[in-house]
Amino acid sequence: MKKIISILLVLAFATVLGAKDRGEKGQRFKKMDVNNDGKVSLEEWTNHKQTKFKKIDTNGDGTLSKEEVQAHHKNKKMRHHRKGKGDGKDPNKCFQEMDKNKDNKITSDEWLNHKKAKFKKIDTNGDNFLTKEEMKAHHKNKNK
Numbered sequence: 852m853k854k855i856i857s858i859l860l861v862l863a864f865a866t867v868l869g870a871k872d873r874g875e876k877g878q879r880f881k882k883m884d885v886n887n888d889g890k891v892s893l894e895e896w897t898n899h900k901q902t903k904f905k906k907i908d909t910n911g912d913g914t915l916s917k918e919e920v921q922a923h924h925k926n927k928k929m930r931h932h933r934k935g936k937g938d939g940k941d942p943n944k945c946f947q948e949m950d951k952n953k954d955n956k957i958t959s960d961e962w963l964n965h966k967k968a969k970f971k972k973i974d975t976n977g978d979n980f981l982t983k984e985e986m987k988a989h990h991k992n993k994n995k
């Protein structure tokens with residue numbers, strides 16, 4: 852009997868952990884899904900990324916410098932510290948990818964173009980909406 856109880860406890864604990872993980876991911880999704888239809892449209896996605904741009908642009912000059920991007924990545928890494936890894940991407944490489952005209956600054960246009968391309972990548976069925984499943988699949992690939 853005791854054995855059964857401990858197994859049940861372990862199961863309950865695992866369920867709680869699982870729910871917590873789902874909750875965090877769900878919250879991020881909810882934050883983007885402003886009209887609450889269970890899907891993130893390109894407009895909702897762009898708005899979210901625009902807000903993020905302003906957050907990374909700490910000196911508010913409308914462009915992102917390498918330092919600003921690096922500082923942001925550092926913060927992100929710290930938040931992901933629990934998992935023992937960031938998103939695995941080199942911030943310098945990220946920066947170069949986005950900085951199309953190579954002036955060492957990322958304008959909001961360059962930023963949004965990059966994010967729109969990402970949207971298309973996540974939108975595997977090409978209906979211009981991101982579902983929870985599509986985002987989940989994307990994150991799974993990323994963490995591989």
Ligand SMILES: [Ca+2]
Pocket residue numbers: 883884885886887888889890891892895
């Ligand atoms: Ca929506």
Ligand SMILES: [Ca+2]
Pocket residue numbers: 908909910911912913914915916919
């Ligand atoms: Ca700036």
Ligand SMILES: [Ca+2]
Pocket residue numbers: 973974975976977978979980981982985
């Ligand atoms: Ca889709």
